[in-house]
Amino acid sequence: MVLPELMTIEEVADYLRVKRRTVYEWLKTGKIPALKAVGQWRFKRKKIDEWLDKSEENS
8 A cells, every 4th residue: 555645644644554543642742753735634754764763763
């Protein structure tokens, strides 16, 4: 499956294998990199991958 560059909450939750609720909590706390476009959250796949790499390094 090829994911688009900009992912929705549902797509990023599937990509990270977490529940949408978890993504919302991360958004609320500023933990996950995201942008809001026309009132909807979007996630750049490249930024999510970088965030995962950084999280891995810190664990």
